[in-house]
Amino acid sequence: MFRKLARKTAKLSILGGSLAGSATLAHLYINDDLDDIGYFSKGIFRRTKENKKKVIVLGSGWGALSFCKKLDPKLYDVTVVSPRPFFFYTPLLCGSSTGTVSQSSIIEPIRDSAPSCHYLHVACKDVDLEGKKVFCAGEGPDSDIALDFDHLVVAVGAQPNTFGIPGVEKHAKFLKEIEHGAEVRRQLLNRVMEADVALVAGKMDKVKQLLNVVVVGGGPTGVEFCGELSDFIKRDLAVRFPKLKDHFQVTLVEALPGLLTMFQKAVGQHVQEHLVSQGVDVRLNAMVKEAEADKVHIKLKDGTIETIDYGTLVWVAGVGMRPFTKALCQKIGPDAGQTDRRGLLVDGAMRVKGTRLGEVFALGDCAVSGKPPTAQVAAQQGKYLGRIFRAGREADIIDVETEPFKYNHQGTMAYIGDGEAATELFPNGLIKLGRSSVTDHMWWRSLYGDVDHIRVMGVAGFAVWRSVYFSKMYSMRGRWCVASDWCSTSIFGRPAAAPIQGTATVV
Secondary structure (H helix, E strand, O other): OHHHHHHHHHHHHHHHHHHHHHHHHHHHHHOOOOHHHHHHHHHHHOOOOOOOEEEEEEOOOHHHHHHHHHOOOOOEEEEEEOOOOEEEOHHHHHHHHHOOOOHHHHEEEHHHHOOOOEEEOOEEEEEEOOOOEEEEEOOOOOOOEEEEOOEEEEOOOOEEOOOOOOOHHHHOEEOOOHHHHHHHHHHHHHHHHHHHHHHHOOOHHHHHHHOEEEEEOOOHHHHHHHHHHHHHHHHHHHHHOOOOOOOOEEEEEOOOOOOOOOOOHHHHHHHHHHHHHOOEEEEOOOEEEEEOOOEEEEEOOOOOEEEEEOOEEEEOOOEEOOHHHHHHHHHHOHHHOOOOOOOEEEOOOOEEOOOOOOOEEEOHHHEEOOOOOOHHHHHHHHHHHHHHOOOOOHHHHOOOOOOOOOOOOOEEEEEEEOOEEEEEEOHHHHOOOOOOHHHHHHHHHHHHOOOOOEEEOHHHHHHHHHHHHHHOOOOHHHHHHHHHHHHHHHHHOOOOOOHHHOOOOOO
């Protein structure tokens, strides 16, 4: 009896270990981290340097965390400086604003994600490039500190760009940071409850105004937010507020003649038609000229000005430099090569132009590298730079002829509501087929011919969208929490109230 039990236990252990190992290998392969196995296995016998070089990383986003995960703690003393003590999974930010997933599910504390790094909850205020120091400050009165560095990695990201349009900064809500999603959710729910009261008071014009959500920006974030919001309205708010269901309105405003311009034109057209079928009022060739507390003025293609009353204005129309990035560009100066208004100009190895070779690097949205400002680019840049810092490649840090960063585009995708998504996948970037004449002949051309991308739409696109986003999460905890939220939403729906609303003070 005991022998049989022992055999079954051994078999289950082997099976479980095999499945866990296979899942881990698949995760490492999909996220381009297989090289970590060999490097850190050899590192068991690698000695810790006595005088480790100091690396300061500014930021806690995709570029910063991807870089930190590749660094060898036996070679470098790494300090992460950021006013945000966590990384958050930006692709699911729109879902957190409607309650599809909770905010706590899409954040990863820096001390958990990069335990070998020393994290400081401060913001960098200035950099002394000659003395190789960064000056930081926290929230407390005695929190000013100065840190020495041998290498400085700037990965502070970007901020919403209002293009100087009057009233946008004051009246619009943004979707760039985790607190933006919480604030959008708070205002959305409060506006619905205000409209419920206005309906009882017989103020129909007020009801329509409060329940109109205007979204400015027809890129992936704007489209995904409209899709998530349409689901929230149809499946949850309309059920819990049946008297209001005929008065909800979502208006999407885009200055260009089409949506999702990074996709093929046919995809943008399909997405537009789908959103319209979901009840979204799509306004193309419409530029916002001014925003007020409860109305926004847009200029149409024929030059006429139209005014739209709204309850919530969500601005996702672009990104711009953070003040710190702008100040650093000015400090280096145009004479040294910093002449771009979008961010820090870098060379092929992510080194900031105008600084001493190998001392200052920039990653992600704050870097102007010729690549789009996306999470996919930032993550790949971080991994590329981290590999340069590994044992045996330290000379590449200052080598003028260092092999430059090569962006491996894996695809673009956006959720469009009602369980559908638009995806364009580049299999060669994801599964690395066609890297030799053998695989090119046996697999690539036989499967795809001369087509280098695959378009997957509708429900199948939604399955791909969720699968890819799920696989790209950094931890098992995050996957567990997000999967639980998705299941909970499917079964019980999204809650029509949130803790961030607090308790209203009635005067």
